[in-house]
Amino acid sequence: MKPLKVETIGDLIDGDYCLTACCEGGCYNSADLDLESLARRLGRDHSAMHDALTPLLRCSKCGSRKIGIRLSANASQKFSTRQGWLTPPKR
């Protein structure tokens, strides 16, 4: 396990983390965020905390701004299998 020191977008990229955004506005759409393009847009020092990121996000499907984000590790391993939208994990 890597130590969980994740405060900025740059930390996420360097730590090989992955952020998944989930629509909580009713359609339950979810997708991995493109951290590289977020870093280009916001800067690598931009906070990666929920409250700092979610106001910037909007569901591409239903337009809801009620977005949850989830952090997961090993983005590069996941990268080879993921394609665009993901199905929400079962609870």
Ligand SMILES: [Zn+2]
């Ligand atoms: Zn939605």
